[in-house]
Amino acid sequence: MYDVPHLRFPEFGGEWRKYKLAEICSFFSGGTPSSSKKEYYDGNIPFIRSGELHMDKTELFITEVGLDNSAAKIVDVGDLLLALYGATSGDIAISQIKGAINQAILCIRTTQNKKFIESVWKKHVEKLLQTYLQGGQGNLSADIVKNISFYFAESNEQIKLAKFITLLDERIATQNKIIEKQQSLIKGIVDNLMTALLKGELYPFSSFYIKAGEGGTPTTSVDEYYSEGTIPFIKIDDLSCKYLTSNKEFITELGMQKSSAWLIPSQSVIYSNGATIGAISINEYPVCTKQGILGIVPNTNVNVEYLFLLMSSSFFSKEVNRIITEGTMKTAYLKDINHIKCPLPSMAQQKSITNLTSSIEEKLYTEKKLLKFLNLQKQHLLRTMFI
Template identity: 55%
Template structure:
């Protein structure tokens, strides 16, 4: 997928023009900064004066939602979009609820332009301006305000890593409405907020374009993966219990143990990647001689729980060479029968549509769903022959290499944005 040259040049020149304006005022703002004024290091030249600090509770209103009972079929397949925490940035939802589902639950309606924040789960701390009218579940906090919402979204993104380190230590922790209400940020006058929001939106447009390029390649991989499995996937009947043995994640850890020490794979790393991202570890203190399970090359990792049954048992493969640990909300399967299974191929198998349909019935619960691990491990699965596993992996990995290249470019755009957020906001 190519970017239209005219659009590319126009967007680039707009960003460069705004950056030149900022550069002209940088030196003046550095001098001000030396006097300990509450102003950002980088500022548009037409603005002056200090920013003021406010708790979000002083300038925003808040509400969260709920989930209609999953046992009531009459509550679903209606015409009300039901927004879950993984869908904050989307223009459509997978689930829809009925009027009865809405009336008989704690869910609430949000509107286009509302600011939505994921409170817990794999996307904790994610924030977005809603693109649709719809109902929200209990994992989403709606924030309404007369301030510029893009400004709040941007300043939240500047501070989100520190906020998550404070409130979500150890992996899949929770934010809450009370925590968010008591967070304080510095705010400029509304005219400056609007100018900053306009500039950040230009960067977001380019990032969105790059995301679409990646999505096209990922869609191609998904389609080919399902097609090739349909063609070759019935050669071998086995189970994960036959292919290897399972183990649990970290145990006996408290919040004080996290932040330094040995690398461990987070819940979000497993949830977001078919192959574990080795650049996205967190760290935990492991004492000498302490008994904790270690993740090895070729291990298949699965999430244990989620707010929806569709998101239980999301799989990822570890293809690194170093020994690492696993968060407590996931479990691993160490593959020992490599005459039957080619571990790199399993990264595609566990993300295929047939496998997702296979694992769905093993999710149990009502408001929170957990994987029935023992039954899942013993269940019979069908995979291609070893030779075809390698053939499929070879085909799909070539396209995946292109995704990596485009993702690196996306990372550069995001780094540029983060750099500007650090300089343009307090």
């Protein structure tokens, strides 16, 4: 068996060579200036954190004094940055800015093509995380990364592959911008409509539904609450689209009975009131939810599409932010949400409002399908054009 990719540009031949990253790269990570020292912050040095690898700006800045009195280190535009631990562990990007990094980021420098390394890393990242972050626990480290081996093409083939993947990434970035603009347009229309409606009569949110409440999580140690379950069990990651049409986890009838979970009928609003507050969907089929996610069953005076737009609006978000309770986890309790005064126009007016956004939403749905196709295409090319 030859060490060559399945799909290849026709002008290239010969086998790829396998190297440990330590053989062709150098590495360093950073540190964090003491947060108790005010003189270390609000300077002019961008402080890159692991959630900002793909960005061209940072939220935090540190001073030269903060840099000199900590383990923070400077990276340059074009350096390859890898998130070692936390929610973004395994994420990789070529830095768009010159700034300082903390201990959760590993800088990788090499004479090899960095886009090539980024691409081959992305091909293998799921397997790498399964190996080193078993069960979601554990961290990557510089020592682990140094000992990972990849196959490398000769320089000219690396360059051509990198240019090809870069073109695809640029197309994906463009598609994301198209989607963001359409989402902004919908949000602008909804916010303007809500501003106008707020001048009329307002009603407490409790009058919008016939039933509402949080879900509950069956004890994970009891296998019969989950094994061969058929009842959709919704978590925060499932609330990524307007219409909830699929989910990853299920519980059994017994699991639902032995917890505070309840079966929320279809055409209800599913709303996160804990952790990621404001994530929202309309469920297309009956579901149960975990704690921190509300099911809201609209009454006969409320169109579910209108309820979704209302709860997605800036007005509603601001009102919810006012009643958030701080604790081990930020929570917007239903008992407090119930007191928010909201506009409730006639059913005919509600339908007119939802019709204004429906055509844009159909276009948005099409653009999201295209984005999904582009991402799948990229994954296919990573699998077939890299070893």
